[in-house]
Amino acid sequence: MHLQAILGAISLLIVSVLSDSLPVSSEIFYWPVGTPQPSVLARVAYDPATLTSNVISYNTPKTASDSTDNLIRIGLYTSTPGNSKQWVGSLVSLSALTDKNQPTLRLHLGPANEVYHVDLAASDKSDSGVELVLSQPGAQPHLNRPVVVRPDGGEADVVEEKTFFQKYWWVLLIIGFLSLGGSAEGQ
Numbered sequence: 001m002h003l004q005a006i007l008g009a010i011s012l013l014i015v016s017v018l019s020d021s022l023p024v025s026s027e028i029f030y031w032p033v034g035t036p037q038p039s040v041l042a043r044v045a046y047d048p049a050t051l052t053s054n055v056i057s058y059n060t061p062k063t064a065s066d067s068t069d070n071l072i073r074i075g076l077y078t079s080t081p082g083n084s085k086q087w088v089g090s091l092v093s094l095s096a097l098t099d100k101n102q103p104t105l106r107l108h109l110g111p112a113n114e115v116y117h118v119d120l121a122a123s124d125k126s127d128s129g130v131e132l133v134l135s136q137p138g139a140q141p142h143l144n145r146p147v148v149v150r151p152d153g154g155e156a157d158v159v160e161e162k163t164f165f166q167k168y169w170w171v172l173l174i175i176g177f178l179s180l181g182g183s184a185e186g187q
Contacts, residue, residue: 025045026044026107072091073089073090104129
């Protein structure tokens with residue numbers, strides 16, 4: 001029993017050191033479809049400024065022998081203005097979480113560097129088992145541009161711009177006549 005207390009104190013020290021070096025931590029849950037509540041899958045610490053992360057603890061999901069369902073929800077609880085404990089997650093296969101290797105969790109970070117979504121990465125690119133994905137601003141619409149339509153409501157025909165020669169061919173024709181006509185000084 002004394003050994004367990006020492007190991008507990010050491011693990012608590014390691015967790016506190018890791019949590020101090022990485023400023024933000026999050027709990028990721030797994031939730032089998034047939035169960036009433038989720039269980040902790042992993043505890044992850046990450047630094048959104050440097051995109052470094054570390055898995056503090058990982059619990060392999062337990063499989064029920066009588067379970068015919070092979071689907072598990074992975075996700076986390078977030079707070080919204082209407083609900084202080086909102087579940088957000090993805091549906092994955094149980095075999096994706098119980099493989100021999102620890103799966104790579106992809107944490108999607110919002111503008112305030114909070115995790116707003118969790119899913120599994122398709123390829124194992126991360127050494128720590130966690131991949132951080134920053135949100136990118138979407139395409140902005142072009143506002144206040146007039147829409148040109150025909151009287152019947154269809155899209156107006158686009159007029160192609162003419163080339164320099166198509167615009168000013170007549171000027172070149174006048175210059176050509178003047179140069180062929182020559183000057184009257186020699187007569």
